Amino acid sequence: MNILIAPDSFKGSLSALQAGNIIKNAFIEVIPDANLDVVPMADGGEGTLDTLLFVTGGKRLHLEVTGPLQKKVGVEFGILGDNKTIVIEIAKIAGLPMVAVDQQNPLETTTYGIGEVIKACCEKGYRDFIIGLGGSATNDGGLGMLQALGVSFLDKNKQPVLPIGRSVSQIEHVDFSTIQPDIKECKIQIASDVDNPLCGDNGATAVFGPQKGATPDMVEKLDRALSKYATLIENHLNKTYQFNKGAGAAGGLGFAFLLLGAEITSGAKLMAESTKLVDKIKAANWVITGEGQSDFQTLFGKVPGYIGKIAEVNNVKALLLSGSLGKGYEELYQYFISCDSIANGPISLQHCMEHAEDLLFKKAYNLARLLKGLDEKDKKILEGSVSR
Template sequence: MKLVVAPDSFKGSLSALQVSKIIEEVLVKEIPEVQIEMNPMADGGEGTLETLLFATDGKRIQTSSLGPLMEDVITEYGVLGDGKTVVIEIAAISGLPMVPINKRNPLNTSTYGIGDVIIQAAVDGYRDFIVCLGGSSTNDGGLGMLQALGVRFLDEDNNNVPPIGKSIYKVKKVDFTTLNPIIHDCSFTIASDVNNPLCNKNGATYVFGPQKGLKNEDLEEYDQAMQRYARLVEGHLGINVQERPGAGAAGGLGFAFLLLNSKIESGSRIIADATNLRQRMQDADFVITGEGQSDFQTLFGKVPSFVAKLAKEADIKTILLSGSLGKGYKELYDHFMSCHSITTGPMSLEGCMENAETLLANETRNIAGYLKVINSERENQRATDRLEI
């Protein structure tokens, strides 16, 4: 029996790699003859860097830069096994967890460090980038990042504005002629499953601003300022990208990268391609995937639904094993052979996360139980078929 294990992370408790290893360890113990193909997944958010480096035998490059509050931070970027492609994870440079709860306010956070790390990697000789846009604390339309890349944003007195979110209120003039020439030689592939435009009710400010600390009463004014900022930049460059799907990703970083002729692609698809998931599924009997919580939103392009889609194309059944099953989870039964939660009864979120490793191992044993039955029935059928021949 061959199984492909391709989960997302259980955010806040276990990385995708940790989830994969726990499932593999239990299955091998319970079904010694099983063949496991581990393929940790991600969608462009936290954990994407680890997943890609594991799958391609890449390496981490530790560096320092400026964090979301413009303070010095130790961070990193990755280089894939091909030795030429850099992976930058926004969550590791300007991530929301990097900002104390009492200081979360996208008017005061910055993407400057992201541009700084890009320049560092480019100076080191790299030109191909995969940028993972999930988990940001920012909503500056990429202003800070673009400043780090050399773009000038000036106020009414022709002074450079600070590289933080609220500076979009002050920008009166933009100058891309000062963009660092090295960027013209770079190519950027953006890993994101967010399809929102930059502005309006479905844009970055309204949809994602509140969870980053933006007050509801400030949404309309801030969104209008973002529109003015975007129109100014687009007028300067003679292009229009703010309405394109993904422009609103990571508080408008998608918009900034589109200005640099970047490609925005499904994070799940990028990971699947980089890890050869389709090839790993060849001749597999089952696929096991999962995430922290599965609910009706899982079907909107999240990792488990993407994995299940690939498995279906290969005529393989998919088992869903997640931290919990939430609102509308019954819709998932049309897409998965079975759906499992690792919780064993009424539990607090904190308790579940603290004991995630043990709970995951226990539920994996339950899955192994019926996989053994299926495997035994298959072997008996094969033996019967041989006798009849």
């Protein structure tokens, strides 16, 4: 029996690799002769760096740059096993988890450190980048990143503005001719599952600003400032990007990367291509995937939804094993034989997260027993038909 185990992370509890190995260990106890292949996945957010380095045999790199609160911090990024492609996970450089709850304020955070990492890599000769665009603490439209790369942003007095969200409304002059020349030679792939435009009711600020500490008043002002900022830049470059899908990702970083010629693609798709996932699914009898919570949104670019669709197209049976099942999860049955939650009773979210490893193991163990029973039944049916 060939079983592919390809989960996303269980956010706040288990990395994708940890989850995959827990499921694998449970199956080994029940079906020791099964061929088990673990392929940890991600969608551009948490776990993107870990997954890509694991599946390609890459290595971690470290650098001290400007953190989201404008103070120097040590960050990590990586290089793939091809020794030429740099992987940057935004959450590890300007991420919301890097900012204490009482300090979360998108007016004061910056993406400057991301630009510093890209610049340092360019200076060492790297030109290929994969950017995991999720989990940022910022809403500066990529202002900080672009400044770190040399773009000039000046206020009404022709003075450089600070690289923070608050400064977006102060910009009156922009000049891309000062950008680091190497950037024009770079190939940048953006892994993101966000389709939001930069501004408006469905834009970066309105949708994601509140979770980064934005008050209703801040949301209105920041959205208005980003619209002005984008229009100023687009008039300068004679190009339009603010309405593109994904422009609003990571507080407008998607827009800034589009200005640099980046290509935004589904994070799940990019990860699948990097891990040769389709070929592995075709070779499997069963596919097991999962995430922290599965609901109707899982079908819109999330890892399990993407995997379920590939399995269905290739007539491979798929199972979903997640931390919890939310609103509209029933829609997932069109792609999965079963949808299971690791919760074994009426337990709190905190308890579930604290005991995720044990709960996941026990639920995977039960699924393994079920698959073993089905496999043995199929063998008996086959033997019976042959004997007759």
